[in-house]
Amino acid sequence: MEEQMKKWLEPFSTTDGKPSTLATMQEQVKEWIDQDKIDVFLGYKMVQGHPLPHFFTKSNLGEVDELISGQARYSLEKIATKIAAETPDIKIGLMVRDCNQRALNVLYVWNQLNPENVETIHLNCCPSKLKKHADCSYLEPEKAAVYKKKVGIDNNMDVEDAEAFNMEQRFQRWMYEFSKCIKCYGCRDICPVCFCKECSLEHPELIATGTLPPEIPIFHLVRAVHMGGRCIDCGLCEDACPVDIPLRLLYRKVNATVQDEFGYETGTHAGQSPFNLLGDEVTLEPKPL
Amino acid sequence: MDYKIIPSVCSYCGTGCGVLFQVMDGKLTDTLPMKTHPVNEGKLCIKGWNLHEHVVSDKRLTTPLIKKNGEFQNASWDEAIQTAAEKLKGIVKAHGPDSVGILTSAKITNEENYLAQKFARAVIGTNNVDHCARL
Ligand code: SF4
Ligand code: SF4
Ligand code: SF4
Numbered sequence: 001m002e003e004q005m006k007k008w009l010e011p012f013s014t015t016d017g018k019p020s021t022l023a024t025m026q027e028q029v030k031e032w033i034d035q036d037k038i039d040v041f042l043g044y045k046m047v048q049g050h051p052l053p054h055f056f057t058k059s060n061l062g063e064v065d066e067l068i069s070g071q072a073r074y075s076l077e078k079i080a081t082k083i084a085a086e087t088p089d090i091k092i093g094l095m096v097r098d099c100n101q102r103a104l105n106v107l108y109v110w111n112q113l114n115p116e117n118v119e120t121i122h123l124n125c126c127p128s129k130l131k132k133h134a135d136c137s138y139l140e141p142e143k144a145a146v147y148k149k150k151v152g153i154d155n156n157m158d159v160e161d162a163e164a165f166n167m168e169q170r171f172q173r174w175m176y177e178f179s180k181c182i183k184c185y186g187c188r189d190i191c192p193v194c195f196c197k198e199c200s201l202e203h204p205e206l207i208a209t210g211t212l213p214p215e216i217p218i219f220h221l222v223r224a225v226h227m228g229g230r231c232i233d234c235g236l237c238e239d240a241c242p243v244d245i246p247l248r249l250l251y252r253k254v255n256a257t258v259q260d261e262f263g264y265e266t267g268t269h270a271g272q273s274p275f276n277l278l279g280d281e282v283t284l285e286p287k288p289l
Numbered sequence: 290m291d292y293k294i295i296p297s298v299c300s301y302c303g304t305g306c307g308v309l310f311q312v313m314d315g316k317l318t319d320t321l322p323m324k325t326h327p328v329n330e331g332k333l334c335i336k337g338w339n340l341h342e343h344v345v346s347d348k349r350l351t352t353p354l355i356k357k358n359g360e361f362q363n364a365s366w367d368e369a370i371q372t373a374a375e376k377l378k379g380i381v382k383a384h385g386p387d388s389v390g391i392l393t394s395a396k397i398t399n400e401e402n403y404l405a406q407k408f409a410r411a412v413i414g415t416n417n418v419d420h421c422a423r424l
Contacts, residue, residue, distance in 0.1 A: 079311065082313070
């Protein structure tokens with residue numbers, strides 16, 4: 001796979017707009033580390049036959065030759081957030097696809113990362129008509145099987161299609177999906193924009209404990225509400241869900257509401273969010289209760 | 290400052306999901322599912338997600354313990370193995386090999402499970418072998 005990746009000559013582009021191949025990307029990383037522009041670079045390396053997230057620093061500069069774009073998609077920005085929490089002034093470079101960049105924007109908005117301390121190298125994303133070559137592992141979710149189509153929600157549905165069911169059907173179908181939940185918290189743990197120290201999903205007074213599935217639909221709805229203005233539609237949660245609940249669709253609905261109400265398109269820029277009142281400017285008018 | 294991602298296999302059950310350990314400055318801080326692992330394909334159960342916790346837990350035993358005068362006391366491996374061997378020998382001698390049973394585990398490797406049943410059959414002399422997944 002490594003050999004094959006080296007042959008791909010699709011342009012990458014760096015923060016300063018230079019086009020690059022994998023080789024020049026490696027050069028760029030070396031230069032950044034050499035010149036102390038960054039302390040650590042988060043990219044991928046083949047380890048035991050798997051493309052895994054990897055840290056490149058001055059002490060292992062030689063390994064940069066093994067830096068690859070990595071076809072598996074991990075949330076490097078979540079790793080970066082954890083590093084920055086431990087070492088606030090650290091300068092981090094990372095490889096980003098479109099979804100990582102959207103997540104970074106949200107993390108900047110919520111002061112989890114300082115954009116001054118982050119350098120990015122942009123990579124190819126999912127395939128599209130305009131961009132035939134793709135490096136990303138994210139393909140369409142698997143096709144829904146017959147039973148799921150009959151009683152549940154097809155993960156590939158649009159919000160509109162999912163809303164076409166009548167109320168009773170809709171409720172039953174979503175409840176069927178939620179009833180499969182094994183409360184692994186994978187959706188939260190993998191999410192690049194879930195960073196709260198105390199999570200409502202673990203609050204016994206909000207969500208009853210001691211049963212599987214967890215209290216539904218409240219467990220999933222609490223998370224959905226919290227994803228309004230946060231979720232950047234990367235799909236990592238759905239990827240990580242062992243029971244294939246169409247989480248992404250649920251959060252798309254929530255974010256559609258955020259867009260309708262506030263005109264805020266989550267993740268597209270690092271400007272003020274209507275939900276973050278700690279920014280430079282307050283944009284929400286407090287309304288009487 | 291030293292960061293590492295270390296691939297491993299979840300030791301909580303026999304499924305064997307692929308995990309990645311996140312290590313910061315020598316401290317194990319997080320577990321991630323391995324996306325390309327053929328067993329779990331980027332998914333984990335709640336135990337797997339928290340795998341690092343039992344490694345760094347305060348409650349983890351770091352040395353063998355032997356109960357002396359009704360209280361557990363730290364012991365060396367040699368001492369612990371010697372004590373276990375003597376006790377087992379005594380029991381087999383007094384009550385016969387079928388008075389002993391060996392429980393193997395989903396948390397150990399295939400090879401270790403093989404050794405455990407071999408130990409039961411060839412050393413102790415009993416077919417009393419069972420597995421924690423059936424308990
Ligand atoms: S798609 Fe899922 S993992 Fe990605 S940002 Fe939204 S909630 Fe988080
Ligand atoms: S990842 Fe899926 S199964 Fe796990 S807690 Fe989230 S919704 Fe439930
Ligand atoms: S993550 Fe869960 S299912 Fe997978 S090996 Fe560990 S305990 Fe078993």
